[in-house]
Amino acid sequence: MAGGTLIVGASQAGLQLAVSLRQWGDTEPITLVGEEVHPPYQRPPLSKAFLAGDTDAESLAFRTPSYYADTGIQLVNGERITEVTLSPSGRPGSGAATTATGRALPFDRLALTVGAAPRRLAVPGSDLDGICYLRDRDDAAVLRARLAAASRIVVVGGGFIGLEAAAVARAAGKDVTVVEAADRLISRVVAPVVSEFYRRAHARRGVRVLLSAAVAGFDGTSGRVRAVRLTDASVLPADLVLVAVGVLPRTELAEQLGLECEQGIVVDGYARTSNPRVWAAGDCTVQPHPVTGEGRVRLESVQNAVAQASVAAAALLGRPAPTRTVPWFWSYQGDLKLQIAGLSTGYDEYVVRGEPDSERFSVLYYRQGELLAIDAVNNPGDYMAVRKALTQGATVRPGLAGDLGTPLKSLLAARQDAVGSA
Ligand SMILES: Cc1cc2nc3c(=O)[nH]c(=O)nc-3n(C[C@H](O)[C@H](O)[C@H](O)COP(=O)(O)OP(=O)(O)OC[C@H]3O[C@@H](n4cnc5c(N)ncnc54)[C@H](O)[C@@H]3O)c2cc1C
The missing domain is CATH 3.50.50.60 (FAD/NAD(P)-binding domain)
Structure with a gap:
C-alpha cells in the first residue's frame, strides 16, 4: 500500500x-x-x-x-x-x-x-447493567432505547452533556435527578451566575439538581442498577443512570x-x-x-x-496557517440555547446583561478590562455582536455592557490599545 x-x-x-x-x-x-x-x-x-x-x-x-x-x-x-x-x-x-x-x-x-x-466512575456497582456513558453513536442508541423504557433517571455530572441529556429525559416526562460533585453546575466553564441560572431553570422544569453530592456506589438487583448511593448515605432510586463526568x-x-x-x-x-x-x-x-x-x-x-x-x-503541507477564528461553542438544553464566543478562562470581572430568570440574558467576561468572551442564553444578537467584536479585535466597555436599553452591537468600540496606537 x-x-x-x-x-x-x-x-x-x-x-x-x-x-x-x-x-x-x-x-x-x-x-x-x-x-x-x-x-x-x-x-x-x-x-x-x-x-x-x-x-x-x-x-x-x-x-x-x-x-x-x-x-x-x-x-x-x-x-x-x-x-x-x-x-x-x-x-x-x-x-x-x-x-x-x-x-x-x-x-x-x-x-x-x-x-x-468518557471518564469512568470507579465505585462499587459501576459495572451494573443500566449504567450508561455517552460519547459515540452506539452509546447514544443504547441510551435512547433505555430512556424510552425507564422512569427514574439519575444523571451523574452537571456539565453540558449531562444537562442536555437531563433536559431530554425530563421533556419525555421522566423523573430526573442530576448529581453534581462541585458546588455549582458547569463550574469549569461558566461564571457562578450562569451556573445558578441553570440550576434554577432545570429545577423549574422539574429536574432535581443535587450539588456538592458525590456518588459512593450503585446498588442493583439481578445485575441491574436500582439505586445510586451518595456519600452522605442518601439513596436515589434509579432504573437508568447516565454518567457524564468529563472525558x-x-x-x-x-x-x-x-x-x-x-x-x-x-x-x-x-x-x-x-x-x-x-x-x-x-x-x-x-x-x-x-x-x-x-x-x-x-x-x-x-x-x-x-x-x-x-x-x-x-x-x-508547509503552507501558511489559516487565520484562527474566535472560539465558539453551543449547548442546547431543551429550549435553553446557550451560545459562547471567546474563552472566559482567566476572567477577573463579568457583566450580566438582562435578568437570568427571564431565560434570555448574557454574561460578558473581561480580564483587566479587556473583553474575553460571552455566554448568551437565548440571546443570539448579543452572541453575534461579541463574536464580531472579538473577531475584529474590538471590545464592549464593561461600564456600558450591562445597559439593556442599548443593543450590544452599537456598543462595539476599538480596544484601548488599538486606539492608543492609532
Ligand atoms: C454527546 C456529545 C455532545 C456534544 N455536544 C457538543 C456541542 O453541542 N457543541 C460542541 O461544540 N461540541 C460538542 N461536543 C464535542 C464535540 O463533539 C467534540 O469536541 C468533537 O467530536 C471532537 O472531535 P475529535 O475528532 O477531536 O474527537 P472525537 O470526536 O472523539 O473522535 C475521535 C475518534 O478517534 C477514534 N479513535 C481513537 N483512538 C483510535 C485508535 N487508536 N485507532 C482508531 N481510531 C481511534 C475514536 O473512536 C473516535 O471516533 C459533544 C460531544 C459529545 C460526545
Missing part, C-alpha cells in the same frame, strides 16, 4: 484534516482510520435531537458514502490502531501503524485525531511515540506535537490559548476540532 498521510481517528478533526488536505491541493494518498464502525458523524446531536428521537442515526453522517471515493480519501472503519512506529531514518515522518486485527498501514506523514473517552484525552498512541503529553497531546499553535514529524488536532490535544497565547488549554468543541485540523493540514 502507498504511504501518504495516515490520520488516526475518523471523526470531526480527522475528517476535517483530510478534507483540508484535499482543499489545499494535496494529491498524495490519505488514509483515515477509525475505531468506530460508522463513517464519520456529528456528535453534538447525540445528547440533543438524536437522544430525543427527533433525528435518526443516518442523518448524522458528515458526508455521503461516495464522498470518500470521489476525493480519494481511503476510509478504514472499525479498525483500531494499536501500534505506531516511526522509522529512525528514511523519508521524513515515514513509519507504520498496525491495527488490532493485524493490518499494517504504512505512512509518510502521521496525524493523531484520536479524541477523548480523558486519548494519549496512548502519543505516549507510545514518546510525544509530550500533559492532560492531552501537547501541540503548538501549528498543531505540531513535540515530534515535528507528527501532528495532532481536536479533543486529544492541549494547545496554547488560541486567543491570548498564554498557558495551555484543552478545548472540547466542534469549532476547535475544525479550526485546529485546518491548521494542521496547512502545517503538514
Whole structure:
C-alpha cells in the first residue's frame, strides 16, 4: 500500500484534516482510520435531537458514502490502531501503524485525531447493567432505547452533556435527578451566575439538581442498577443512570511515540506535537490559548476540532496557517440555547446583561478590562455582536455592557490599545 498521510481517528478533526488536505491541493494518498464502525458523524446531536428521537442515526453522517471515493480519501472503519512506529531514518515522518486485527498501514506523514473517552466512575456497582456513558453513536442508541423504557433517571455530572441529556429525559416526562460533585453546575466553564441560572431553570422544569453530592456506589438487583448511593448515605432510586463526568484525552498512541503529553497531546499553535514529524488536532490535544497565547488549554468543541485540523493540514503541507477564528461553542438544553464566543478562562470581572430568570440574558467576561468572551442564553444578537467584536479585535466597555436599553452591537468600540496606537 502507498504511504501518504495516515490520520488516526475518523471523526470531526480527522475528517476535517483530510478534507483540508484535499482543499489545499494535496494529491498524495490519505488514509483515515477509525475505531468506530460508522463513517464519520456529528456528535453534538447525540445528547440533543438524536437522544430525543427527533433525528435518526443516518442523518448524522458528515458526508455521503461516495464522498470518500470521489476525493480519494481511503476510509478504514472499525479498525483500531494499536501500534505506531516511526522509522529512525528514511523519508521524513515515514513509519507504520498496525491495527488490532493485524493490518499494517504504512505512512509518510502521521496525524493523531484520536479524541477523548468518557471518564469512568470507579465505585462499587459501576459495572451494573443500566449504567450508561455517552460519547459515540452506539452509546447514544443504547441510551435512547433505555430512556424510552425507564422512569427514574439519575444523571451523574452537571456539565453540558449531562444537562442536555437531563433536559431530554425530563421533556419525555421522566423523573430526573442530576448529581453534581462541585458546588455549582458547569463550574469549569461558566461564571457562578450562569451556573445558578441553570440550576434554577432545570429545577423549574422539574429536574432535581443535587450539588456538592458525590456518588459512593450503585446498588442493583439481578445485575441491574436500582439505586445510586451518595456519600452522605442518601439513596436515589434509579432504573437508568447516565454518567457524564468529563472525558480523558486519548494519549496512548502519543505516549507510545514518546510525544509530550500533559492532560492531552501537547501541540503548538501549528498543531505540531513535540515530534515535528507528527501532528495532532481536536479533543486529544492541549494547545496554547488560541486567543491570548498564554498557558495551555484543552478545548472540547466542534469549532476547535475544525479550526485546529485546518491548521494542521496547512502545517503538514508547509503552507501558511489559516487565520484562527474566535472560539465558539453551543449547548442546547431543551429550549435553553446557550451560545459562547471567546474563552472566559482567566476572567477577573463579568457583566450580566438582562435578568437570568427571564431565560434570555448574557454574561460578558473581561480580564483587566479587556473583553474575553460571552455566554448568551437565548440571546443570539448579543452572541453575534461579541463574536464580531472579538473577531475584529474590538471590545464592549464593561461600564456600558450591562445597559439593556442599548443593543450590544452599537456598543462595539476599538480596544484601548488599538486606539492608543492609532
Ligand atoms: C454527546 C456529545 C455532545 C456534544 N455536544 C457538543 C456541542 O453541542 N457543541 C460542541 O461544540 N461540541 C460538542 N461536543 C464535542 C464535540 O463533539 C467534540 O469536541 C468533537 O467530536 C471532537 O472531535 P475529535 O475528532 O477531536 O474527537 P472525537 O470526536 O472523539 O473522535 C475521535 C475518534 O478517534 C477514534 N479513535 C481513537 N483512538 C483510535 C485508535 N487508536 N485507532 C482508531 N481510531 C481511534 C475514536 O473512536 C473516535 O471516533 C459533544 C460531544 C459529545 C460526545
